[in-house]
Amino acid sequence: MATVELRFSALPAHVRTARLVAAAVARQAGVDESVLDEVRLAVGEACSRAVGLHVRNGVSHPVRVKLIQQEKRFLIEVGDGVPTPVTSHADSTAAEALSLAAGANGGSGGEQTDDTMGLAVISGLVDDLVIGHDDDGGLIRMSWPIADPADDEL
Amino acid sequence: MDLSLSTRSVGDRTVVEVGGEIDVYTAPKLREQLVELVNEGHYHLIVDMEGVDFLDSTGLGVLVGGLKRVRAHEGSLRLVCNQERILKIFRITGLTKVFPIHGSVDEAVAAND
Numbered sequence: 001m002a003t004v005e006l007r008f009s010a011l012p013a014h015v016r017t018a019r020l021v022a023a024a025v026a027r028q029a030g031v032d033e034s035v036l037d038e039v040r041l042a043v044g045e046a047c048s049r050a051v052g053l054h055v056r057n058g059v060s061h062p063v064r065v066k067l068i069q070q071e072k073r074f075l076i077e078v079g080d081g082v083p084t085p086v087t088s089h090a091d092s093t094a095a096e097a098l099s100l101a102a103g104a105n106g107g108s109g110g111e112q113t114d115d116t117m118g119l120a121v122i123s124g125l126v127d128d129l130v131i132g133h134d135d136d137g138g139l140i141r142m143s144w145p146i147a148d149p150a151d152d153e154l
Numbered sequence: 155m156d157l158s159l160s161t162r163s164v165g166d167r168t169v170v171e172v173g174g175e176i177d178v179y180t181a182p183k184l185r186e187q188l189v190e191l192v193n194e195g196h197y198h199l200i201v202d203m204e205g206v207d208f209l210d211s212t213g214l215g216v217l218v219g220g221l222k223r224v225r226a227h228e229g230s231l232r233l234v235c236n237q238e239r240i241l242k243i244f245r246i247t248g249l250t251k252v253f254p255i256h257g258s259v260d261e262a263v264a265a266n267d
Contacts, residue, residue: 012179019177019208037239044210048178117211117247124246 003029003069007062010054018065019044022076029069030146038125039076039144045118046078046140052115053082053138064136073128075143082137156180158205159187164263168196173205176213184213188220197229200262209240214247221253230254232262 004025008014022043023036031039043065050063061081068075122129126142133139157180158173168191176184191199199220203209221231232254235241244250256262 012177015178016175040208041210041243044177044208048210048212051178117214120247121211121214121243 004067006065006067008065010051010059010063012048012051014063015044015047015051018047018063022065022067025067025069026074026076026144029067029074031074031144032147035144039074042122042125042142043076043078045122046076046142049115049118049140050078050080050138053080057082059137061136069146070143072146072148073143074146075141078140079134079136080138083133157183159183161187161191164200164259167198167200167263169200169202169259169263171202171205173207175208176206176216177208177210178212181212181216185216185219188216188223192220192223192227192229197224197227199224199229199231200256200259201231201233202259202262203233203235203240204237206235206237206240209243211243211247214243214249217253218249232256232265234259234262 004021006018006021008018019040023040026039027033027036047063047065053059054061054063059081063081064077064079066075066077066079068077119131122140122142126144128143130141131138132141156174157176158171160171162169162171170187170191172184174180188199201217201220217231217233224231233244234256235244236257241250241255244253244255254262254265254267256265
Protein backbone atom coordinates (compact mmCIF):
# COMPACT_ATOMS: atom_id res chain seq x y z
CA MET A 1 0.00 0.00 0.00
CA ALA A 2 1.23 3.46 -0.84
CA THR A 3 2.27 5.60 2.09
CA VAL A 4 0.67 8.55 0.34
CA GLU A 5 -1.21 8.53 -2.93
CA LEU A 6 -2.17 11.57 -4.99
CA ARG A 7 -4.47 11.85 -7.95
CA PHE A 8 -4.73 15.17 -9.71
CA SER A 9 -6.36 16.57 -12.81
CA ALA A 10 -3.88 17.00 -15.64
CA LEU A 11 -3.31 20.70 -15.03
CA PRO A 12 0.14 22.30 -14.88
CA ALA A 13 -0.82 24.20 -11.72
CA HIS A 14 -1.06 20.94 -9.75
CA VAL A 15 2.46 19.77 -10.59
CA ARG A 16 3.94 22.08 -7.96
CA THR A 17 1.62 20.59 -5.35
CA ALA A 18 2.78 17.09 -6.28
CA ARG A 19 6.43 18.21 -5.99
CA LEU A 20 5.90 19.70 -2.56
CA VAL A 21 3.99 16.70 -1.24
CA ALA A 22 6.57 14.25 -2.60
CA ALA A 23 9.46 16.18 -1.04
CA ALA A 24 7.64 16.45 2.30
CA VAL A 25 6.82 12.72 2.41
CA ALA A 26 10.35 11.82 1.30
CA ARG A 27 11.80 13.96 4.09
CA GLN A 28 9.53 12.32 6.62
CA ALA A 29 10.48 8.88 5.32
CA GLY A 30 14.13 9.63 6.01
CA VAL A 31 15.47 10.41 2.55
CA ASP A 32 18.68 12.39 2.97
CA GLU A 33 18.26 16.16 2.86
CA SER A 34 20.96 16.39 0.21
CA VAL A 35 18.86 14.51 -2.34
CA LEU A 36 15.47 16.09 -1.61
CA ASP A 37 16.07 18.63 -4.39
CA GLU A 38 16.57 15.71 -6.79
CA VAL A 39 13.38 14.03 -5.58
CA ARG A 40 11.46 17.26 -6.05
CA LEU A 41 12.84 17.81 -9.54
CA ALA A 42 12.39 14.20 -10.68
CA VAL A 43 8.78 14.04 -9.46
CA GLY A 44 8.08 17.39 -11.09
CA GLU A 45 9.52 16.19 -14.39
CA ALA A 46 7.55 12.95 -14.30
CA CYS A 47 4.32 14.78 -13.43
CA SER A 48 4.88 17.48 -16.06
CA ARG A 49 5.44 14.77 -18.64
CA ALA A 50 2.27 12.95 -17.55
CA VAL A 51 0.25 16.18 -17.71
CA GLY A 52 1.57 16.83 -21.21
CA LEU A 53 0.69 13.30 -22.34
CA HIS A 54 -2.83 13.59 -20.93
CA VAL A 55 -3.41 16.94 -22.61
CA ARG A 56 -2.00 15.84 -25.98
CA ASN A 57 -3.97 12.60 -25.96
CA GLY A 58 -7.20 14.04 -24.59
CA VAL A 59 -7.10 11.79 -21.53
CA SER A 60 -9.47 12.88 -18.77
CA HIS A 61 -8.21 10.53 -16.06
CA PRO A 62 -6.17 11.99 -13.24
CA VAL A 63 -2.41 11.68 -13.04
CA ARG A 64 -1.45 9.16 -10.34
CA VAL A 65 1.42 9.58 -7.91
CA LYS A 66 2.27 6.95 -5.30
CA LEU A 67 4.80 7.69 -2.59
CA ILE A 68 5.82 4.45 -0.93
CA GLN A 69 8.06 4.08 2.08
CA GLN A 70 9.85 0.76 2.13
CA GLU A 71 12.34 -0.49 4.66
CA LYS A 72 15.40 0.86 2.91
CA ARG A 73 14.08 2.66 -0.14
CA PHE A 74 11.64 5.44 -0.83
CA LEU A 75 9.72 4.59 -3.98
CA ILE A 76 7.79 6.99 -6.18
CA GLU A 77 5.52 5.94 -9.02
CA VAL A 78 4.02 8.43 -11.44
CA GLY A 79 1.38 6.97 -13.71
CA ASP A 80 -0.22 8.50 -16.76
CA GLY A 81 -3.42 7.35 -18.40
CA VAL A 82 -2.08 6.95 -21.91
CA PRO A 83 -2.49 3.26 -22.68
CA THR A 84 -0.09 2.75 -25.56
CA PRO A 85 3.58 3.15 -24.85
CA VAL A 86 4.61 6.51 -26.20
CA THR A 87 7.51 7.04 -28.54
CA SER A 88 9.64 8.51 -25.80
CA HIS A 89 11.95 6.01 -24.23
CA ALA A 90 13.93 5.44 -21.12
CA ASP A 91 17.34 5.92 -22.62
CA SER A 92 16.89 9.53 -23.58
CA THR A 93 20.30 11.00 -23.20
CA ALA A 94 21.77 14.38 -22.68
CA ALA A 95 23.16 14.11 -26.20
CA GLU A 96 19.67 13.68 -27.54
CA ALA A 97 18.36 16.66 -25.60
CA LEU A 98 21.36 18.62 -26.74
CA SER A 99 20.85 17.80 -30.38
CA LEU A 100 17.22 18.88 -30.14
CA ALA A 101 18.20 22.02 -28.30
CA ALA A 102 20.97 22.91 -30.66
CA GLY A 103 18.81 22.53 -33.78
CA ALA A 104 19.91 25.64 -35.57
CA ASN A 105 16.92 26.06 -37.81
CA GLY A 106 14.76 27.82 -35.26
CA GLY A 107 11.84 25.38 -35.39
CA SER A 108 9.78 25.27 -32.23
CA GLY A 109 9.75 21.49 -31.69
CA GLY A 110 8.42 22.41 -28.27
CA GLU A 111 6.58 19.34 -27.07
CA GLN A 112 9.15 16.85 -28.26
CA THR A 113 11.98 18.96 -26.86
CA ASP A 114 10.26 19.25 -23.48
CA ASP A 115 9.50 15.53 -23.35
CA THR A 116 12.99 14.48 -24.35
CA MET A 117 14.61 16.95 -22.01
CA GLY A 118 12.30 15.88 -19.21
CA LEU A 119 13.36 12.27 -19.61
CA ALA A 120 16.99 13.32 -19.93
CA VAL A 121 16.75 15.18 -16.63
CA ILE A 122 15.07 12.24 -14.87
CA SER A 123 17.60 9.78 -16.31
CA GLY A 124 20.46 12.01 -15.22
CA LEU A 125 19.11 12.48 -11.72
CA VAL A 126 17.79 9.08 -10.72
CA ASP A 127 19.97 5.98 -10.49
CA ASP A 128 17.12 3.58 -9.86
CA LEU A 129 14.67 4.35 -12.64
CA VAL A 130 12.23 2.20 -14.60
CA ILE A 131 10.08 3.65 -17.35
CA GLY A 132 7.37 1.18 -18.26
CA HIS A 133 3.64 0.84 -18.02
CA ASP A 134 0.88 -0.80 -16.04
CA ASP A 135 -2.74 -1.61 -16.90
CA ASP A 136 -3.73 2.06 -16.85
CA GLY A 137 -0.92 3.54 -18.91
CA GLY A 138 2.68 4.66 -18.70
CA LEU A 139 4.46 4.36 -15.36
CA ILE A 140 7.68 5.96 -14.18
CA ARG A 141 9.09 4.23 -11.12
CA MET A 142 12.03 5.69 -9.24
CA SER A 143 13.52 5.18 -5.82
CA TRP A 144 16.05 6.65 -3.44
CA PRO A 145 17.74 5.18 -0.40
CA ILE A 146 16.43 5.97 3.03
CA ALA A 147 19.17 7.12 5.37
CA ASP A 148 19.87 4.62 8.11
CA PRO A 149 19.08 6.31 11.45
CA ALA A 150 21.95 4.34 12.97
CA ASP A 151 24.37 6.36 10.85
CA ASP A 152 23.33 9.52 12.68
CA GLU A 153 24.28 8.00 15.99
CA LEU A 154 27.87 7.35 14.96
CA MET B 155 5.84 30.62 -5.23
CA ASP B 156 5.10 32.24 -8.55
CA LEU B 157 7.42 33.57 -11.19
CA SER B 158 8.65 37.17 -11.13
CA LEU B 159 10.04 38.89 -14.20
CA SER B 160 11.58 42.29 -14.72
CA THR B 161 13.63 43.74 -17.54
CA ARG B 162 16.17 46.50 -17.82
CA SER B 163 18.63 47.70 -20.44
CA VAL B 164 22.38 47.74 -19.89
CA GLY B 165 24.08 49.21 -22.95
CA ASP B 166 22.90 47.21 -25.94
CA ARG B 167 21.93 44.25 -23.76
CA THR B 168 18.55 43.56 -22.20
CA VAL B 169 18.66 41.92 -18.81
CA VAL B 170 15.70 39.74 -17.83
CA GLU B 171 15.73 39.18 -14.09
CA VAL B 172 13.84 36.04 -13.18
CA GLY B 173 12.75 35.03 -9.69
CA GLY B 174 10.76 32.16 -8.20
CA GLU B 175 9.97 28.85 -9.83
CA ILE B 176 10.17 28.10 -13.55
CA ASP B 177 8.10 25.00 -14.20
CA VAL B 178 5.38 23.68 -16.47
CA TYR B 179 2.90 26.15 -14.97
CA THR B 180 4.97 29.33 -14.97
CA ALA B 181 7.27 28.76 -17.97
CA PRO B 182 4.72 30.15 -20.47
CA LYS B 183 5.07 33.57 -18.79
CA LEU B 184 8.81 33.52 -19.37
CA ARG B 185 8.26 32.36 -22.95
CA GLU B 186 5.88 35.28 -23.57
CA GLN B 187 8.39 37.71 -22.12
CA LEU B 188 11.23 36.46 -24.31
CA VAL B 189 9.05 36.41 -27.43
CA GLU B 190 7.88 39.94 -26.71
CA LEU B 191 11.42 41.22 -26.25
CA VAL B 192 12.57 39.67 -29.52
CA ASN B 193 9.52 41.02 -31.33
CA GLU B 194 10.40 44.46 -30.00
CA GLY B 195 13.89 44.14 -31.45
CA HIS B 196 15.88 43.16 -28.35
CA TYR B 197 18.24 40.54 -29.73
CA HIS B 198 20.96 40.48 -27.07
CA LEU B 199 19.43 39.06 -23.94
CA ILE B 200 20.88 38.21 -20.55
CA VAL B 201 18.67 36.05 -18.36
CA ASP B 202 19.63 36.57 -14.73
CA MET B 203 18.64 33.41 -12.85
CA GLU B 204 20.12 34.24 -9.47
CA GLY B 205 16.62 34.58 -7.98
CA VAL B 206 15.35 31.30 -9.41
CA ASP B 207 14.45 28.69 -6.78
CA PHE B 208 13.43 25.92 -9.12
CA LEU B 209 13.94 25.14 -12.79
CA ASP B 210 12.69 22.13 -14.72
CA SER B 211 12.94 20.93 -18.30
CA THR B 212 9.99 23.06 -19.37
CA GLY B 213 11.99 26.09 -18.32
CA LEU B 214 15.01 24.75 -20.19
CA GLY B 215 12.82 24.39 -23.26
CA VAL B 216 11.74 28.01 -23.00
CA LEU B 217 15.34 29.19 -22.72
CA VAL B 218 16.29 27.08 -25.74
CA GLY B 219 13.36 28.59 -27.64
CA GLY B 220 14.58 32.06 -26.69
CA LEU B 221 18.07 31.22 -27.87
CA LYS B 222 16.76 30.06 -31.23
CA ARG B 223 14.75 33.25 -31.62
CA VAL B 224 17.65 35.61 -30.92
CA ARG B 225 19.99 33.54 -33.07
CA ALA B 226 17.59 34.02 -35.97
CA HIS B 227 18.47 37.72 -35.66
CA GLU B 228 22.16 37.06 -35.03
CA GLY B 229 21.60 37.90 -31.41
CA SER B 230 22.70 36.24 -28.19
CA LEU B 231 21.20 34.82 -25.02
CA ARG B 232 23.45 34.59 -21.99
CA LEU B 233 22.60 33.20 -18.60
CA VAL B 234 23.70 34.37 -15.19
CA CYS B 235 23.67 31.61 -12.60
CA ASN B 236 25.79 30.59 -9.63
CA GLN B 237 23.45 28.13 -7.99
CA GLU B 238 24.78 24.60 -8.09
CA ARG B 239 21.35 22.94 -8.08
CA ILE B 240 20.30 24.95 -11.14
CA LEU B 241 23.64 24.51 -12.93
CA LYS B 242 23.35 20.76 -12.40
CA ILE B 243 20.26 20.65 -14.63
CA PHE B 244 22.14 22.40 -17.42
CA ARG B 245 24.99 19.92 -17.05
CA ILE B 246 22.71 16.85 -17.04
CA THR B 247 21.11 17.92 -20.29
CA GLY B 248 24.36 19.02 -21.90
CA LEU B 249 23.07 22.57 -22.23
CA THR B 250 26.22 24.05 -20.71
CA LYS B 251 27.56 23.59 -24.24
CA VAL B 252 24.70 25.58 -25.71
CA PHE B 253 24.38 28.53 -23.33
CA PRO B 254 27.14 30.87 -22.23
CA ILE B 255 26.73 30.86 -18.42
CA HIS B 256 28.23 33.70 -16.41
CA GLY B 257 28.79 34.35 -12.74
CA SER B 258 27.41 37.89 -12.76
CA VAL B 259 25.40 40.29 -14.90
CA ASP B 260 28.48 42.52 -15.23
CA GLU B 261 30.46 39.58 -16.62
CA ALA B 262 27.67 38.73 -19.06
CA VAL B 263 27.39 42.35 -20.20
CA ALA B 264 31.14 42.52 -20.80
CA ALA B 265 31.25 39.22 -22.69
CA ASN B 266 31.79 39.27 -26.42
CA ASP B 267 32.29 36.28 -28.62
